[in-house]
Each structure stands twice: as structure tokens, then as C-alpha cells.
Amino acid sequence: MNIKDIKKEFPIFDNKVHNNDLVYLxxxxxxxxxxxxxxxxxxxxxxxxxxxxxxxxxxxVAATNLYENTRVSxxxxxxxxxxxxxxxxxxxxxxxxxxxxxxxxxYLDENDEVLITELEHHSNYVPWHFLRKSKNIKIEFAExxxxxxxxxxxxxxxxxxxxxxxxxxxxxxxTGAILPIKEIINLAHSKGIPVLVDGCQGAPHLxxxxxxxxxxxxxxxxxxxxxxxxxxxxxAKKKWLEDLPPYQGGGGMIREVKKKGISYGDLPNxxxxxxxxxxxxxxxxxxxxxxxTIGIENIEKHEKKLLDxxxxxxxxxxxxxxIGNPKNKGGVISFTxxxxxxxxxxxxxxxDGVAIRAGHHCCQILHDKLGLPATARxxxxxxNTKEDxxxxxxxxxxxxxxxxxx
Amino acid sequence: MNLKELYxxxxxxxxxxxxxxxxxxxxxxxxxxxxxxxxxxxxxxLKIDENKKVEDISFEGSGCAITMASASIMxxxxxxxxxxxxxxxxxxxxxxxxxxxxLNSKLLNEDEKTKLMCLSGVKQFPMRVKxxxxxxxxxxxxxxxxQEIVNTEK
Numbered sequence: 001m002n003i004k005d006i007k008k009e010f011p012i013f014d015n016k017v018h019n020n021d022l023v024y025l026x027x028x029x030x031x032x033x034x035x036x037x038x039x040x041x042x043x044x045x046x047x048x049x050x051x052x053x054x055x056x057x058x059x060x061v062a063a064t065n066l067y068e069n070t071r072v073s074x075x076x077x078x079x080x081x082x083x084x085x086x087x088x089x090x091x092x093x094x095x096x097x098x099x100x101x102x103x104x105x106x107y108l109d110e111n112d113e114v115l116i117t118e119l120e121h122h123s124n125y126v127p128w129h130f131l132r133k134s135k136n137i138k139i140e141f142a143e144x145x146x147x148x149x150x151x152x153x154x155x156x157x158x159x160x161x162x163x164x165x166x167x168x169x170x171x172x173x174x175t176g177a178i179l180p181i182k183e184i185i186n187l188a189h190s191k192g193i194p195v196l197v198d199g200c201q202g203a204p205h206l207x208x209x210x211x212x213x214x215x216x217x218x219x220x221x222x223x224x225x226x227x228x229x230x231x232x233x234x235x236a237k238k239k240w241l242e243d244l245p246p247y248q249g250g251g252g253m254i255r256e257v258k259k260k261g262i263s264y265g266d267l268p269n270x271x272x273x274x275x276x277x278x279x280x281x282x283x284x285x286x287x288x289x290x291x292x293t294i295g296i297e298n299i300e301k302h303e304k305k306l307l308d309x310x311x312x313x314x315x316x317x318x319x320x321x322x323i324g325n326p327k328n329k330g331g332v333i334s335f336t337x338x339x340x341x342x343x344x345x346x347x348x349x350x351x352d353g354v355a356i357r358a359g360h361h362c363c364q365i366l367h368d369k370l371g372l373p374a375t376a377r378x379x380x381x382x383x384n385t386k387e388d389x390x391x392x393x394x395x396x397x398x399x400x401x402x403x404x405x406x
Numbered sequence: 407m408n409l410k411e412l413y414x415x416x417x418x419x420x421x422x423x424x425x426x427x428x429x430x431x432x433x434x435x436x437x438x439x440x441x442x443x444x445x446x447x448x449x450x451x452l453k454i455d456e457n458k459k460v461e462d463i464s465f466e467g468s469g470c471a472i473t474m475a476s477a478s479i480m481x482x483x484x485x486x487x488x489x490x491x492x493x494x495x496x497x498x499x500x501x502x503x504x505x506x507x508x509l510n511s512k513l514l515n516e517d518e519k520t521k522l523m524c525l526s527g528v529k530q531f532p533m534r535v536k537x538x539x540x541x542x543x544x545x546x547x548x549x550x551x552x553q554e555i556v557n558t559e560k
Contacts (some may be wrong), residue, residue, distance in 0.1 A: 309554050339422070341470035343444055344413070347531060351409050373445040377453050403471075404411050 002300050006316070007383040009034040009273040015065050018340075020353030023388045024292035027362035028173045028201060028379030029357050030223045034076070034290050037197055037227060040283040048394050052278055053252060053269070061179045065280060070285040071268070074233055077288050078208040078218070084267040085210075085241065087234040088281050092200045093123040095219035096167070098271065099196055100127035102244040103165060113162040117150045117179075118369050119140040119172040121151075122362040124198040128167065138162070144369065148175030149322025159191060166195045170202025170218075174363050174375065175324030176307075177330035185215050194240070204329050204381075205303060207296045210235055222280065226382075227287035229304060231280040234271070241267050248273040299382050306380050310389045319405055323375055326390040331380035334361070342376040348402060411470065411527035412534070416479075424478035430464040435528075437551050439544030441536055446473045448541045450548045458489045463545075470537055476525055477541035483518045489549060495516030496542050502526055503538055 001209075012032045013022055024032060044066070050059035065125060075083040089095045108114070112404045114128045118141050118250055129138045140163070142154040155166065166188050171178050181197055194216035203220045204210070210218060217240070222231035246253055246264050250273035254265040264270050270325040275346045291299065310333055314320050342358035351357055357377045360367040367373065378392055400406070407499045427452040433451035446469030453462040463481045467473075480499075484492050491513050498511040499522060507521050509526070 103529075343446075343470040343534070343537065345470070347412070347534060348409060358445065364445075367445070373447075402409060403418060 001294060001302070001387050002307070003302065003383065006294065007385070009036070009118075010383055011035055011038065013383070017353040017355070018351055023352075023354040025378040025388065025392060026355045026357050027204070027224070027381035027384075028361075028377065029213065030229070031204065031226050031381050033228065034203040034226055034287075034401040036286045036290060037283050040286045041228060041279050044282050045277045049279075053276055061330045063246060063278065063282075066282045066285075070281050070288075071389045072236075073285050073288045073338040074094070077292065078203075078210050078220075078235060079212070080145050080235055082238050082240065085235055085238050087268050088243070088276055089232040089234050090230055091221040091223070091232035092198065092221035092238045093127075093232070093330075095129045095217075095232050096124055096198060096246045098198065098234055099217050100131060100221075100316065102130075102247055103194075103240075104135065104137070105245055106243075108135055108137050111138060111162060112164045113140050113160070115140045115142060115158050115166045116165050117154070117156070117168050117368050119150055119169050119175065119177065119179075119363070120167070120363070120365065121149075121169065121173055121198065123198075123200075124167055124169060125365065132217055141365065144175075144177075144324075144366070147177070147326050148162045148172070148330075148365045149177040150179050152180050152187060152243070155184050156187060156372045157187070157399040159193070163191075163193055166193055167198065169198045169200070171205065171330040171332075172324075172326075172363075172366075173201050173332060173379075174334045174361050174366055174377070175326055176329040176334075177326035178202075178330055180328075181215065182213055185213060188215065201330060201332070204291075205300060205338065207300070216240055216296075221353060222284045222287065225284075226285050226290055227284040228277075228280040228316065231284050238267065241271065246270050246273070248263075252276075275294065284326040294382060301380060303380050303384075306384055306386065306389060307333070309386055310378065310380075310392070313389060313393050313397075317396060319400065320396065323370065323372070332377065333379070334375040334377040336375055337399065337405070338403050340399055342374040344403070345376045345396070345399050348399045349392070349395045352398065354392055408527070408530065412531060414524045414527065416524045417471060417475040417527075418523065419479040422474035424465075424474045426464040426478065426481035427466060427490050428464045429466060430462045433461065433462070433464075433552065435548045437544050437548035439547065441469070441473075441540055444469070444473075444537065446470065446537060448473070448477055448544050450477075450541065450544045452548050454489060454546075455558050460484050462491060465541060466542075471541070472525070472528060472534055472537040473540055477560070479521055479525070480541050480545065483514070483521065484545070487513070492549065496546055499542055500523075500539060501533060503529060509557060540548045555559075 013371035050063040052064040196217035200221045218235040220233040223229040253273040319338045430451040435452040448467035455461040502509040
């Protein structure tokens, strides 16, 4: 596997940023897109476009087949039992909202508890907060330890007879902690509690096997997996998708509509109301093929190597504090520099063409707990190299120089 | 774009050692401002005397070098100004940040103008403009809110 060749497949790197080569270290936010994904969108719109699942003409049938092919690719990629367990959404956010809305409607009542963690992204907190407002449910937070991890013990501590669902991230977008989700799912199931995993950061970087994991719900973001924006996936066990009420109403999700009553369509149509992001779904198939061609094991290995290299380099750099020290960590490094605010770091790095993120990364609960208003974050993708990390380190030294730090 | 224009020595110095960072005793006007996307926040305290002059002004908050320096420089030069002058200067400052090349203000002396001009570098960094203007908008809000309270009491 030659990373330089892989990088060439991403047209964005042909462009300069402030006259510098782009060093893109913001993949936890969104990944860049390989040419095959971009071409697929153009080709679909220019040669094959039609709406799917409705008309019987040639283009409609072909487009429907392409759309459904992605469903099968996703099913295989995450080893789901049934292709109808794959629901397309506009993103992981919508996937979680779908579960919060439908599960909440049917199974949550006043004083019931939803257990999440202090590591959660706002997208795995705010949808549950809506239920706190509308149904008076309670939200409990499993606490992080000093390494920025969530242990099985932390989850166990917060489970009680009122816990109705556990919703946890697979991989923290701030500390990089990889949660022991299989153990958490086993524990939850032993008490009859379903588990939703926010897989935004997990799916692009870790091998997934839904049947082995046995989780009830797993939310995926397409644009973090080298795919287009506007596409996400909710994996849900068939029993849940059959049991829960529909989410949005509209065309495509119904069986029969009468003045006196409506019956809903079979899976997966029941949860895909209206015209979906057809081109994005079809192009997402190319993202999956792209990742499969490289191999998720190779992606994991490459990113681990980068992570170890970066942690080693940044730890040696005076006045840089790396946030969290999880034993099992993905390619995310959040950090601060004593005496320089993260936004100033991000602006100075940007001048060198180094793209990082600064802020609370949609994790205010975690930042409050850490007592930090903001952090700077570098996150990796398959196209990153050791040279990128060297570049990052040089730019950080430049920040220190501008701020007269040693 | 030029980082040296953004991070001038005076900005770094004010950013590191902000002036007037406290809560004014017996303040009679205040307002909070925050920049939710960045997590920056400021709280401005004013003590306006019976002649509508700024007797004291201070702030509390946290943010990047630009946010802190801007609040620091602003509070420094508003002391002793009359309310109408404060509003005029805020307008002149925002005009400079938004469009004009120079700071046109009849109410400031050359020294004060030079200090404020140091912040004009943010114009080249659109994402950072809000850092420079946060405390200024908050100051206007403090002046206006207080008027509302006065009205209620009438």
C-alpha cells in the first residue's frame, strides 16, 4: 500500500492553500473525496439519472438497482444479517434522531432513563434532550476516567432498572478513545437494555461486524467515509425496524393511503420517506469499494502508525498538552498549547496550509468536564503521511514563535 | 494574508495581559456576549456617572488573543468618555473592521487611533472578525439594556 499513490486519487490535494500544499488534518470533521466518488456523482446525473422506486421506465429501473446495490454493499461491509437492516438517512445525525424519535415514542415514559456518556457528540445528546423536554425522561452520563476513556465499569455504575436504552460513541472525536462496545453491549443485553452506537468515528477507521457486535442500532456518516455529504446509514436489527413506528411520513414509505387510514410499506421503505439523496447513495457505493480495496485492516494499521508517530513527536514538544491518554485510541489528537488559544493556533496553522479544527468539536459536555473552553484537534485519514505530521509540528513551533513562547 | 499584521506585538501583549479584567465595583450597566461557535465569551461592566460619563469599565471572559486584546484595548480607551461618544467610537471601529481602510474618528486622539488600527488586520481573516467585534457589540448591548431598565423604572 503506497499512501502517496492513494493520495493522488484525491483531486483536492492538487490545489494550494495560501500557496502551500494542503496538509489536511480534519478528517474527523469530514474526509476528502476520491475521484471515483466525484465521477460517480457526475456520471449518474449526466447519464443515468432518474428517481428511484417509483416509475417503471428504463432509467428508473436502472437507478433503483444502483441505489439498492449500495444497500447490499453496506450490508456486506458491516456484516449485517439482512439488507433490509440498512436504512439510508441524510447523515448519522438523522439516524440517531430517527431512533430517539421512534424508540422514544414507543418505549420511553416519564422518569425512564437514557444512558449516554460524557464523550458524546451533541448529535447523540440533543435528540435525547428533546425527549427530556417532551416526555420528562432523564438522561444519565457515564463518566470519563483520567485518561479520557469510558470503561465498562463507568457504564455499569449508571445502569439501573429505569435504564431503557444505552447510547454510546464507538470512538471519541475528542480524546480518540475507542469504547469497549462489545462488552458494553453484552452487559446491556444481559439486563435487557438495547444499545445504540454512534459510529461516526468508528465506521471510517475500524472493522465492523454487526452480527458479532450484536448491537441494536449503529449510526454511520457517509461523508466521514470518503463519501458525499447528505448520506448516512442507520443499521438497526430487523426486529426493531419492524417494531418501531415510522419516522417521517411521505411518499415511498406507504403501502396504502385512504381517507380513513394509512398502512406503511415494508422495510426498508418504511423509513425512507420522500426522494432520498439518490446520487449520494449511489456514489457512496464507490466510497465503500474504495475502502474495501485498501482494506480496513490496512487503514487501521496506517492510522495507528501515524498516531504513534504524532503522539511521540508532539509529546516531546514543550508546552503542548495532549488531551486524554486512552489505551485504545483512534487517529484523533486534541491538544492545547499553554498561552495560545486554539483559535489562534488554527489561524496560524492555516497560513501554512495545515487544516485542523479548533473549538469544542460539538462536545461541550466533555469540554466543561475537562475545564477547557476549546481545544485544537488534528485527525487523520488514509491520505495522511508522516510528512504531514512533521509539517504540523513545524507549524506549531511557528505558533510558539509568533507568541514568543519557548 | 499576513499573520504579522494580525498578531502584532501590541495585540499579543494585550492578549497575554489584558487590562481592566475584573468586575467593576458598583457597576450600573452590564451585558454578556458570547460566540457560541468558538466558545469565546465576555461580560462587560460599566459604571456610568450622573453626567453620563464612563466612570469605570471592565470585563471578564475568555477567548483567543484577538478577543482578549480587543476587549482590553476597548475598555482602556472608553474610560472617561461620554455615553454618546462611546457609541460613536464603536460605530467608527466597526466601520473600520467591516469596510474602511482607515479609522475615521473625531473623538479619538492619534495615539488611541494607532492602537485600534492594530486590530484592522483581522479584515484579512473573515472567520476572526467576530473575535475582534464581540466585546464592542457587547458594550453597546450593555448601554442599551441599561436604558431599558431605566425605562421600566419610569
